[in-house]
Amino acid sequence: MSETALLHATGLSVVHKTPAGDVHALAEATLTLEPGEFVVLVGPSGAGKTTLLHVLGGIQPATTGTVRVGDVVVTEAPERDVDRVRRDDIGYVFQSFGLISALSAEENVELPLRIAGADPSERAARVTHLLERVGLAQHAKQRPAELSGGQQQRVGIARALAGSPRILLADEPTGQLDSHTAEQMIELIRSIAHDDGVAVLLSTHDPSIVALADRVLELHDGVLRAGAVVSE
Template sequence: MSEAVLQASGLSVVHRTPAGDVHALSDATLEVHAGEFVVLIGPSGAGKTTLLHVLGGIQPPTTGTVRIGDVVLTEAPERDVDRVRRDDIGYVFQSFGLISALSAEENVELPLRIRRADPGERAERVAQLLERVGLADHAKQRPTELSGGQQQRVGIARALAGSPRILLADEPTGQLDSHTAASMIELIASIARDDGVAVLLSTHDPSIRSRADRVLELHDGVLREGAVHAVASP
């Protein structure tokens, strides 16, 4: 089996409220390997976004550890967490998360500017990525001039700009019609298959599980392995 680039153990997230503790995650343990397409499935409110935020170093867990490569995010100083988020993790949002004042190519270029990449290298990388996601002819258009599916493709290209080892995709098809969603899943699956990226994609859509190498199910904060193909009821 390929290298486990993302490992998490005993993750719990507890929110203290006047009415009592709310367990958004309860003792979740998982790993994702290079080139693996893992689908995290569960209903809205199950804790999927919380789990991805913890894995991506956006939110600390109440207990547990997250390791990416040689770095334990939950124990590392902030500068190391920032470096891992910048260099090793790509994040795709359900709401696209594009900057409306920037063109498609400028949105994709943004992570490379933050990394102070050479301008020539930036331009070449952006062109390659827009070609990869099928938007080479839309480089100069702003998000408001693009369809929802095109905006999400820009978001994927931006997430890949820094050549991450891990791609975390949070309900990336949630705002798309079924045909556009299917093409988006094929694109994301190809990123794992062809680029060797470890992909973890969350969804509430059970039809996506058939595209996965492995399925994880999350219900009320409890994570468990799920079947890749849905089993019909007798």
């Protein structure tokens, strides 16, 4: 087991019971995520990519296996400890953006900090910093409907970073974006890994993203295989 890894997952399986028999969404998946690493997860639709990210993020339980984030075994810990890990250690970026339509960009980013009980002045400074980080300082007061798809995803990334997570899980974050905007999103997420030391795991169907990865993981029919190191 790596001593520097931020996340360790061992033997993860997810089995769904159906009238036709057991369906293995994940089968004995094992991986680690290191600080500052940009890892890309590839595989066809239905391969289990979203399931894997949900289990790693404590959103969905595993049938068997363990996920450890720091000193917390997420797959075995009480719900209050899992909530703390989700709040403090893991950021999640969704393909569908997941923004609250009634809130402005800055209010969407601020929401996790409000839930965490952060001091108002600290919240304001953090939100300002994050919107600047994702290039949206001039759009802080706009609501999602007033933003382009790329801008909405930037808000989603800023919100995911609000709690200063050590791990960022991104589930098809460019799936609804045009190729130019998608390229900008990937460069932003990659810089979050390399410049900020965050461990990033990003799932995608886009083969062009693979060339930018530090490491590639391949998922087929629930079976996870390690790809080669791609970039230095």
